[in-house]
Amino acid sequence: MSWWSDLAGRRPPLSSAQTAALKAFVSMPACDQTIEIEAQRFVVVDVESTGLNLSTDRLIAIGAVTVSNGAIQLDQGLDVVLQQAAPSAVDNILIHGIDGTTQTTGKDPAGALLEFLAFIGNSPLVAYHAPFDRSMINKATKTYLGMTLNNPWLDLAFIAPALLPEMAKGKQGLDDWTRAFEIVNTNRHNAVADALATAQLLLVLISRANQENAVSLRDLIKLEKAQQWLTR
Amino acid sequence: MSDQSSPAHPVESLLNSAMAFLKHYPPFDEMDEANLRYLCGHLSLAYYPTGTEILTSGHGLPPYLYIVQRGAVQLRPSAGYHVSGANVLALGPGECFSVYALMEQRAVGSPYTAVADTFCYRLPAKIYAELLHRSQRFQEFSTHYLRSLLRDSRRLIQMHSASAAAEQHAMNKNLCELSARTPIACAADTSLEEALRRMHQARVGSIVVINADNEPIGIFSRSDVLDRVTLARRALTDPISIVMTPKPVTIGGEATAYDAALLIATHGIRHLPITDNGKLIGVVTERDLFALQRVSARGINRTITQAGNADALEQAGRDVQTFARTLFSQGVSAEQLTNLITTLNDALSQRAVVLVQKDHDLRGISWCWLTFGSEGRQEQTVSTDQDNGLVFSVGAGVDVEQARARLLAFAQAVNAQLDRCGFPLCLGQIMAGNPRWCLSLNEWQAQFADWVNNTNPEALLNSVIFFDFRALTGDEGLAIALREYLNQLVPDNTRFLRQLAQYALEVKPPLGLIRDFVTEETEDKSSFIDLKKSAGRLFVDAARVMALGTGITATNTASRIRAAGGLLKMSEADIGSAVDAFFFIQQLRLRSQLSSDEAERAVANRIVPETLNEIDRRILKESLRQARKLQSRLQLDYQL
Structure with a gap:
């Protein structure tokens, strides 16, 4: 059998359709990083979790928004809540607003994650402070699907100061940047709303990237690497 | 799953x-x-x-x-x-x-x-x-994007005087929102002392006298104290009802501040009780409105009505123009503005008639001063030529020709006076001082019948001007009788109506197939559109046919379209669009008139499309399309 069968014992088994969907995802070719940014489909993600500790906290929800043809496609988004054995602590609920009932009646985690995989396909993923989202998602896929994602990630926390150094001073979080561009987030700490705000920041950065001769995903990844080096 | x-x-x-x-x-x-x-x-x-x-x-x-x-x-x-x-x-x-x-x-x-x-x-x-x-x-x-564009256009005009935006907004508010104060009111049997004390305590200039149903039956204001109380030596124990002004002019709460300004200007009053279903709900004062607009309608009206001589009236004539310019720059709409200008111009003309009349003996003659053309339609823009006439009837034993001679002397003096106040003499001699247009009721009726029955080009032109008549001052009954006569005469005469419709279709909207507009050329080869001749007229003429054909007595183009359009089963939306379109063109005319000086007046109706901003250019286009719509309607109705 294949590489996930040996883990099957520790996880609820996938249905045959789920197995097929997972297979389809992992066999997808990697995205072309050299095509023009405008032609690239980006999926901007934001996760909500039980807390900020990567080793002990769990993924609760994923919000995702698509940027393609240079615009946010409002008809293509994803909003999934993973079913939790028990709701997270009250002070945590107050942050993301996903109440206990929604948490415990959410989608079965494997199904929810497969839905997420079908949505992203081989698209590059974008987030602000991406390592956190990346870890949370990979931890969950590892637990429930026995695999991790190979999609490229872009972290706007590095791309933004790289493209807009003159504005970077004093800016730490997503809020600092969205405020500067008057991006309204009516529902902060809702995964989709945060992803939407992040996506708007991405649009601004893409337009800036064009002026800076960064024309492809590969250029953006290079920019990010350089910026990481700078701030190390 | x-x-x-x-x-x-x-x-x-x-x-x-x-x-x-x-x-x-x-x-x-x-x-x-x-x-x-x-x-x-x-x-x-x-x-x-x-x-x-x-x-x-x-x-x-x-x-x-x-x-x-x-x-x-x-x-x-x-x-x-x-x-x-x-x-x-x-x-x-x-x-x-x-x-x-x-x-x-x-x-x-x-x-x-x-x-x-x-x-x-x-x-x-x-x-x-x-x-x-x-x-x-x-x-x-x-x-009906036109309508929203119109709003944009109006906003554009406001931008020229930025501070005006808030005023404009306030003037469009309805009175209910505007007057928050509870009105000071009392019963008819309240003593003068009590009433005055209440006015004093509330620091208001007037008190409304109400009946048991809270309906205003009178009003008494501070300015009445001197002549009606002090000088008349009234006892303070007398009831207020003796000195109040009975049956005061009132206004509904849903009316806007503009409407109130209009009433205040028309009646020359200071305090206007606001009612809801007849019940008193507030009072709006001249001062409330003054706070909203810089130049006062009533102030000008007062100058007019108190003008004791030709010079004073001449000054008032200039004030009207300044006032119009101010309001226009504040983004006041064409409809409201022409209403206001008409009101003030009417007051001006009425005062001119009164002033002149003092020197003339018109006893034994019943007469009514008529206005024709745009003045008759209440569509005057800033300065328009005189178009007026007299209709009269004489009592038993008075000779018609002798009466006419007396009236002519009077009318010629009025014409001269109006000329000084900013209404130039009519080049076509359509003035009351011309014996042709100073006619008895019978003579007018015969004249109208002649034009309707023997249509020739001249008769048609005359009917276009004269059938838009309106009484300005004097015995209105004569004008009403003449209107009734005309309304019996016309709707039955399809041949006349058809010719009138044909006349209305003579000028086509200057819309081009390739370019946006078909323009005319001046001597120096710059191209223009004559807003009066090839835009405004299209609506005016079509509305006239619609009104005369349906027996509507209104002379005002917008009123005609609204009233006759309903009878002709035009949709509400179509009626609204046609009226909006007409007002837009009037607004453009006003703009170009107000921005031009005396010397340019002859060409003030001309507009160069390229100088319009994109939005106005589109609205103009859409407005002309509305004119075309009205015309095709006439074409269909009269099979032309």
């Missing part, structure tokens, strides 16, 4: 973010939930940094309807025309472009450019078309 997940499915919270935004702006605020969801489910959100040309003619048919989410977008005037910055309108959050291009299935003329970092929602053209079918509100918005 969610194996068959469909990623393309719209996500609730994404939809909500767009819906929450759009709900603040027309027409989305009035669309029903299902259609708004449908719309939001097809949006994309794009970013345009400052300077980006978002939509240009190069795009061909616009791929999207763009809705500004934040930032600002400007319509740049076509290349080659120098238009001052103020003439370029910026679209802000919630505003759409380009409805016109989408509706007409063509490329935009001038480019839409981001003038700030801008986010726009984009609705695919295909979905836009589908929404036109689904949502009536959306369709109305698109097809």
Whole structure:
């Protein structure tokens, strides 16, 4: 059998359709990083979790928004809540607003994650402070699907100061940047709303990237690497 | 489980973010939930940094309807025309472009450019078309886009005097919102002492006298104290009812401050009780309104009515023009402005008649001063030639010719007086001082019958001018009798109506097949459109046929379209659009008249389309299309 069968014992088994969907995802070719940014489909993600500790906290929800043809496609988004054995602590609920009932009646985690995989396909993923989202998602896929994602990630926390150094001073979080561009987030700490705000920041950065001769995903990844080096 | 997940499915919270935004702006605020969801489910959100040309003619048919989410977008005037910055309108959050291009299935003329970092929602053209079918509100918005453009245009004018915006807003508020104070009122048997004390305590200038049903039956104001109480040596124990002004003029609470200003100017009063179903709910004062507008209508009216001689009246004539200019620069609409100008001009003419009459013996003659043409239609713009006449009847034993001679002397003096007040003598001699237009009721009736029955070009031209008559001052009964006579005469005479319709169709709207407008050329080869001759007239003439054909007594073009349009089963929306279109053209005329000086007056009705901003140019086009619509209606009705 294949590489996930040996883990099957520790996880609820996938249905045959789920197995097929997972297979389809992992066999997808990697995205072309050299095509023009405008032609690239980006999926901007934001996760909500039980807390900020990567080793002990769990993924609760994923919000995702698509940027393609240079615009946010409002008809293509994803909003999934993973079913939790028990709701997270009250002070945590107050942050993301996903109440206990929604948490415990959410989608079965494997199904929810497969839905997420079908949505992203081989698209590059974008987030602000991406390592956190990346870890949370990979931890969950590892637990429930026995695999991790190979999609490229872009972290706007590095791309933004790289493209807009003159504005970077004093800016730490997503809020600092969205405020500067008057991006309204009516529902902060809702995964989709945060992803939407992040996506708007991405649009601004893409337009800036064009002026800076960064024309492809590969250029953006290079920019990010350089910026990481700078701030190390 | 969610194996068959469909990623393309719209996500609730994404939809909500767009819906929450759009709900603040027309027409989305009035669309029903299902259609708004449908719309939001097809949006994309794009970013345009400052300077980006978002939509240009190069795009061909616009791929999207763009809705500004934040930032600002400007319509740049076509290349080659120098238009001052103020003439370029910026679209802000919630505003759409380009409805016109989408509706007409063509490329935009001038480019839409981001003038700030801008986010726009984009609705695919295909979905836009589908929404036109689904949502009536959306369709109305698109097809009657003229109306929303008119609002934009008005806003543009306001931008010229920035401080005026707040005033304008306030003047359009209804009175209920405006007067928060509880009115000071008392019963008819209240003693003078008590009434005056209450006025003093409340620091108000007037007290309204009400009956048991809270209906105003009288009003007493501070300025009445001197002559009615002090000088009349009234005892303070006398009831207020003895000194009050009975049956005061009142106004409904739903009326606007403009309406109140109009009434105050018309009646020369200071305090206006506000009623709701006849019950007193407030008082609006001259001062309340003064706070809202810089120049006072009543002030001018007072100058007019108290003018003791020709010089004073001449000054008042100039005041009217200044007033009109001020109001216009504040963005007051053409309808309200022409109403106000008409009111003040009427007062001016009435005063001129009164002043002159003192020196003339008109005993034994019953007469009515008539106005014709634009004055008769209450559509005067700033300065118009005199068009007036007299209708009279004489008592037993008075000779008609002798009466006419006396009236002519009087009328010629009035004509001269009006000339001094800013109403130039009529070149065509249509003036009361001309024996041809100083006629007895019988003579007028015979004259009207002659024009209607023996149509020849001259008779037709005369009927066009004279049938728009209106009583200005004197014995109104004579004018009413003449109107009734005409209304019996015309509707039965299809031959006459047909010729009148033919006349109305003589001038075609100057809309071009290739270029936007068909223009005329001046001596120095610059092209222009004559707004009076080839735009305003189209509406005026069509409305006249409609009114005379249906026996409507109104002479005012907008009133005629509204009243006759209803009888002719035109849709509400069509009537509204026609009236809006007419007012827009009047507004353009006013603008060009008010901005030109004495020497340019002859050409003040001319407008060079290229000097208009893009929005006004489109509205003009749309307005002319409305004229064409009215004309085709006439063509159909009279089989021409």
